[in-house]
Amino acid sequence: MVEHGIHATQAVVTLDVALPGIIWGWMITLNMWAKSIGTGVILVGAFLLYRHKKEEMPKLRWMMPLISFIALNVFLLFTLTDLHHPYRMINIFLHPHWTSAITVGAWMASLFTGLITVMMLIGGFDAYPGFRKNCGFAKSIRGISPFYEKIFPFVVFLAIPVTLYTAIIMAESSARELWQAPTEVMQMMWAAFMAGSSALILISNKWSTEARKDLALVLAIATFFSFMMYMGEYFFSFKSAEAEATLAYVHAGGAYNTEFWFGMVLGFIIPFFLAVSNMKSDNKTLLRFAAILALIGLYMAKDVWLKIPQMLNLS
């Protein structure tokens, strides 16, 4: 029996300093969530443009970069705000350290945002030819209209590493073993497909039924595989002592357990069934509901996964 007494076999810390709490908080969650939308709409939008005629999806040409632009600016704003010295962000461009995924990501995300801004301006001025007809800036933007189609394939290609670089930052975070799982790369990808399809569902009211069914298909596949990967992590967590100790914050109940399961049910299970049912019979309201739930659930799941490894005592 004596081996079951904690004092007999385990050590008890009797004097130590206060440890840091959550260091990367909700701003980083919001940052990752917004980036998923920003790149996801481009990836899913490209899939739709490959499968359908532009006429079936009115306004997609300018709404897609507009949504991406807004989401990417939210992402960039919170990236800056989370820094203790936001103006020193310029050092990433003046003194880049290329082994850091933060550096590589910042460069790629900046280039991506720049290209999306150009696409948004071209798409917007083309969609409303009467707007600022005599303005020199508008004229010059309309003048480079074919540039949109030329850069689009490159933007789609760039959206992939911009989506994935956060997983590499996680992999470089040696102190947080839970983030270092190889599955994190695919989780980022599925998150982009989930967020991208959800954001496009919200503007798909006047699109063809077939296009909406494709959106529902992407949402269903993304929620299914993402959910399965979370479950894999949840139930096969005993691969290492640190991962096990980290996931104990979810397994043991409490606030993170509640947030995690709310996220799973709201963001993955319910949207999956709603999206699958929508592939049989088109119901715009239910699909929009699924999209909103998926966006909320995705935020909650990311929030838990970001915070629990930071609860672990490192030394």
Add this chain to the structure above:
Amino acid sequence: MKLGFLVDLNLCMGCKGCEVACKVENEVPLGSWRLRVKYIDIGTFPDTSRSFTPLRCNHCESAPCERICPVSALHYLENGIVNIDSSRCIGCAGCMMACPYGAIYMDPETNTADKCTYCAHRIESGMVPACVVVCPVQANIFGDIDDDNSHISRYIMEHQGAVQVRKPEKHTSPKHFYVGGGNQTLNPLAQQRLEGYSLFNNITHLDAVGDKNHGVLDRFLAPFTSHEHLDNKSFMDFEKTSGGSHKEEGGH
């Protein structure tokens, strides 16, 4: 030259002299530590023992903090020290996410990352780190591990089989060694932090990372306004510093 550290835990008596010397030498602000000595109790009464474990930066040969730092604020010196240039640090806290030993903190005065540098400024002047000088039992052994005749190299050779590093599974190649340690003293997962067992209760986590008065707006306005200078005295002004928790501002 590759500088390394070795602590003989059999000699350490937990006087915390090194902790205080480090604080004074490097002007480490209140609530932050470059070096700390942790007390760990093992066993059941009356068969108990108390061990003391000094914890500082491991100056890893393959340092995750150096790798993740986006602006090379963390960098290697020629003597193997992992140094930090706070004037370049952007305060992203990536290094705090990467360091498996929790050795990096956000300085509440400068709002930049900081850590033990093996007193690089003293080394440059031919001196040894402040914690080595002050240790009354010479438990802190410091020197060139590339030199076979240095004290530290000889100490390692004399204690072959008993020299350990923290978290070897992280493959960081720490240059900070321990003699006389065990799983219970070096592995934080083997230790419990139970309320009521600590000499000071209700002290578990810091309520801010960095300066708690350096809010979101301050971060943007600081260069244009005369941001109030903080020092240890201002941290003692509890009424003024009892603001919202860092969680309300999304972390740090």
